[in-house]
Amino acid sequence: MRDAFALLTILPTGRYRSAGKAAVLAFPLVGLVVGGIQYGVALVARPIWGVAVTAVLVVLSELVVSGGMHMDAVADISDAVGSRKRGEEGLAIARDSRIGAFGAMAVAGTCLLLVAADARLIALGEPEMLVAAAVTARTAMLVALLLARGNSSAGEVARNAGTAILASGVILGSCLAVSFAGVPGILGVLVGVLIALMVGAVLRSRFGEVTGDGVGACGVAAQLICLMWLAAR
Secondary structure, eight states: OHHHHHHHOOSSSOOOOOOOHHHHHTHHHHHHHHHHHHHHHHHHHHHHHHHHHHHHHHHHHHHHHTTTHHHHHHHHHHHHHHTTOOHHHHHHHHHOSSOOHHHHHHHHHHHHHHHHHHHHHHHTTOTHHHHHHHHHHHHHHHHHHTTOOTTSHHHHHHHHHOHHHHHHHHHHHHHHHHHHHHHHHHHHHHHHHHHHHHHHHHHHHHHSSOOHHHHHHHHHHHHHHHHHHHHTO
């Protein structure tokens, strides 16, 4: 479990060693903690600053706790996809630490939509949905890992865990997310997971594998779609 938190957050849980079976199963629990932090921020900030500022603080809290790594993945993958390159040429662009126009637009658009969806849920008095979406994001990463292969970090994690453990983590995470989203949110959680599966399949088809950046991008996509669905009810 410590390795899961060390990999996905900047929380002081010790140095990351490797993502074994226990670490992979703990991905949804990382989402639970991150979502819990967002929930706490929403409860404390709304009476003081109102809905709009609170929504911004909620998004920023996750970016800080995660070290911005998932949003960085969105930028890298967007640059690679926007370049229209395939295979190793596309992956080389994704590995470039510099952010291009496609990456900047993707990050800006994603953050704006996250703030808007969070604001809607906070205004509805349903901050617990933030927890459901955060868990869905980390569950979706396991879905993406099911498609990972090759010599990337994601492929290594997938091989170490095995299909059975990854599938078990997806089931655990989905059940945990639904417990917060309730009956109305079941479809939102499922849609989020399916979006991760679709994005992962596209990335694998485009680049030949799902890298660590791809896994992170799938998680953000799932979280965003889940939040937007829950906010649209």
